[in-house]
Amino acid sequence: MSKVATPFVRNTASIGGNIILAQKYPFPSDIATILLGAASTVRLQVYSQTLEVTLEEFLEQPPSDPSTLLLSIFIPHWASDSQKESKVIFETYRAAPRPLGNAVSYINSAMLGHVSQKSSGDLVLSNLRMAFGAYGTEHAIRATKVEQHLNGKVLAPSVVLEAVQLLRETVVPMEGTSHAEYRVSVAVAFLFSFLSPFAKGIKGPGKNPSIGSASSSDTDDPCNLPLSSRRDTVSSGDHKPVGEPIKKGGSICR
Incomplete structure (x- = not known):
């Protein structure tokens, strides 16, 4: 919750009110997208x-009238299956002008699925749910064509490319939406960030989850990777003593 709303909003608003607004109006709700991705009822x-x-x-x-009362929201329990050696993966994403719930999202997303390992060692995804919202649409939607395309397949580059093309056909902002092309490109980036840890022959951000008894090496830890903004500075003594700290002469007299 701290990622999608400031403390002031969390103290004055409610999840139920957020969902009703998202149902009645083109309200860019982060909560509705997350709950949609989690298969809520x-x-x-x-x-x-x-x-x-x-x-x-x-x-x-159709938009709810005053006679409709939201009683409860149910989020199903998605558990990993130890017998099938599958693991639940759930990721949420948002892009906004300012972080930590201090601005309305340009686009948000929630993706859920089971990842399992085949006898060949390849990872496959199943039971996928991919929700996208706030990109200039009436309400959050599911990318069902992308889900059906990816379910049960080894994520080879050609499969991921086809998924990207299907997503571009699905995420279409309404006419007059600001930064429309940017929102679509960010949706593609979210999809790639979710798929790249499980894709075959594709390097990307993320870390392969351990399935069954398989363990991940320390080299896969994103914390150990170099920063993309890192700058190496090599010092030399060509201009010595220029640049070295010196004692202020007047300080001795004082």
Whole structure:
């Protein structure tokens, strides 16, 4: 929560109100995208009737009227499967002019899936859910074509490239949206950041998760990688003593 809203907002707003705003208006909600990626369901009361629908179905409904009351939000438990040696991966992303919930997002995303290792040693993803929002759309959506394309496949470069093309066809900002092309390119960057640790023959940010008894080497730790902004400075004595600290002469007299 600290990543998507400042303490002032968290003390005065509510998750339920955020979801209702995202359903009724083109509100760039970070919370709605995260909950959509996590396969959440909502429980509603409309007059005397109680309904339970997925968040995806709720967002696609016509704007709610005052008779609709949001009772609860349910987030399913996604557990790793030790028998199938699969691990749950859930990542969230947002791009905004200022960090830590101090500005409305240009685009946000949440991606969920199971990663498992085949007998050949290749990693495959399954049960994928990829949600994108706040890019100039009425509400957060799922990239279902991308999910279907990637499920159960070894992530070779050609497979990832096709997924990128499908995502560009899915994430289409409404006419008049500012920085439209930037938002689409950031969506592609989010997808690549999520897939690159599991892709075959693609170098990218991230770290391969350990599946079963496999262990990751220390060289995969992002903390041990050099900074992209690092600058090496080589000192020489050609201009000595220029640049060396010297004692201020007047300080001795004082």
